[in-house]
Amino acid sequence: MVKTVYIVAGPTAVGKTAISIDLAKKLNTAVISADSRQCYKEMTIGTAKPGAEELQSVRHYFIDDYSVVNNITAADFENLALDWLEEIFKEQDTAVVCGGTGLYIKALCEGLDEMPAINQEIVEDINQQYETQGINWLRQAVKEEDPEFYAVGEIQNPARLLRALTFKRSIGESIVHFKTGKKKERDFKIVKIGLELPREVLYRRIDARVDTMIQNGLLDEVKGLYALRKLKNLQTVGYSELFDYIDGQLSLDEAIEKIKQHTRNYAKRQMTWFKKDKEIIWFNAEDANLIDKILTIT
Numbered sequence: 146m147v148k149t150v151y152i153v154a155g156p157t158a159v160g161k162t163a164i165s166i167d168l169a170k171k172l173n174t175a176v177i178s179a180d181s182r183q184c185y186k187e188m189t190i191g192t193a194k195p196g197a198e199e200l201q202s203v204r205h206y207f208i209d210d211y212s213v214v215n216n217i218t219a220a221d222f223e224n225l226a227l228d229w230l231e232e233i234f235k236e237q238d239t240a241v242v243c244g245g246t247g248l249y250i251k252a253l254c255e256g257l258d259e260m261p262a263i264n265q266e267i268v269e270d271i272n273q274q275y276e277t278q279g280i281n282w283l284r285q286a287v288k289e290e291d292p293e294f295y296a297v298g299e300i301q302n303p304a305r306l307l308r309a310l311t312f313k314r315s316i317g318e319s320i321v322h323f324k325t326g327k328k329k330e331r332d333f334k335i336v337k338i339g340l341e342l343p344r345e346v347l348y349r350r351i352d353a354r355v356d357t358m359i360q361n362g363l364l365d366e367v368k369g370l371y372a373l374r375k376l377k378n379l380q381t382v383g384y385s386e387l388f389d390y391i392d393g394q395l396s397l398d399e400a401i402e403k404i405k406q407h408t409r410n411y412a413k414r415q416m417t418w419f420k421k422d423k424e425i426i427w428f429n430a431e432d433a434n435l436i437d438k439i440l441t442i443t
Contacts, residue, residue: 146238148333150230151439152179153243154250154419155340156412158350160430162195164340165243166203167436174237175204177229179222179244179253182381185213187370190363191383193354213370213378220260223252230333247418254337256329263315271311272377275303286310293319302414336442339419340430348409355405358383367391382407 151172153165169176178184182192186209194208206229211217226242226249233240244250251257275283283306288295294309298321312320342350367387370379374388383404390400419425426442428435 148230148234149239150253150333150335151239151241152250152254152335152337153241153340154179154247154337154425155245155430156347156415156419157193157245157408158354158412159340159342159347160350161243161245161340162193162199164430164435165241166195166199168439169203169241171436171440172237172239172241174239174241175206175229175233176241176243177226178205178207179226179242179246179249180207181217181219181222181246181249182378183208184210184217185215185378186211187213188366188378188381188384190358190361190366191381193358213373213376216377219246219248219252220257222249223257226253234333245415247415254328254331254335256327258323258325258327260312260320260323261316263311267314268311271307271314275307280306283307283310287313290314291319293321297321335424336439337422337425338439338442339425339427341416341427342430346431347412351408351412352405355383355401355408359401363387364390364397382411 151168153161153168155161165176180192182188183194184207185192189209195205200208207222207225230240242250242253280303283303284300287298287300287306287310291309291313294313298309299305309320312318341347363383364387367384368391370384371388371391373379374384379385379388386395386400386403386407389395389403390397395403428438432438
């Protein structure tokens with residue numbers, strides 16, 4: 146029997162968690178989260194983790210496995226997820242992967258290029274400079290020091306710019322030289338499902354979910370993490386804005402509005418990433434027959 150992994154991808158708040166759980170129940174299998182923040186046990190409300198009942202209804206992997214002080218990378222996820230799939234496939238022929246972190250999904254499906262280690266002191270120095278001087282400084286530094294990346298890279302994405310600059314200063318070569326584009330062979334079939342909604346519907350969902358997070362105690366969760374606010378893992382939508390509120394830089398209403406705005410921006414970036422993947426089969430997330438339609442894909 147061919148082993149099959151169903152990837153359920155899409156933007157934040159589109160309904161991936163519920164669909165993944167329904168699909169896993171139908172297949173009598175487990176769900177692997179492909180979310181770069183839900184693995185951290187201290188970040189719960191702001192990451193929209195599955196609730197207690199959802200976690201009890203279906204076995205989940207990569208939820209609450211690490212402390213926020215740990216830095217888990219896409220390469221780590223690739224290795225972990227392959228081990229979990231091996232474990233799941235001992236009992237079942239199928240597995241479900243659910244998430245909106247495109248690089249994690251890419252790592253699992255295609256593998257990542259082997260990269261040399263970078264200098265952590267350089268990482269800290271560049272992060273500190275970025276924090277004090279901002280995105281314009283970062284973009285100019287990459288333009289001057291790594292024009293090859295600047296010509297082809299995602300120069301609107303701070304994380305990509307930071308990675309490129311730290312790589313160039315650590316290794317002395319542009320990161321583009323290490324990107325082979327070769328896909329690793331997997332010994333299981335991959336079915337990629339994309340969930341989408343009309344933009345106005347998705348944005349209403351996002352706004353409503355942020356309001357619910359605030360009502361459920363997101364501010365208290367963020368206050369509990371304030372001492373760790375400089376950690377990279379906490380430079381995340383929903384946390385950064387409330388840190389600014391605590392620091393007196395924003396009113397609470399302004400912080401909440403910025404969370405909504407930044408979440409909408411993030412959803413747009415997610416869709417841009419996933420729409421580039423021509424293997425994804427797209428469905429309306431509110432389709433009443435969605436699970437049956439997914440299971441007809443061969």
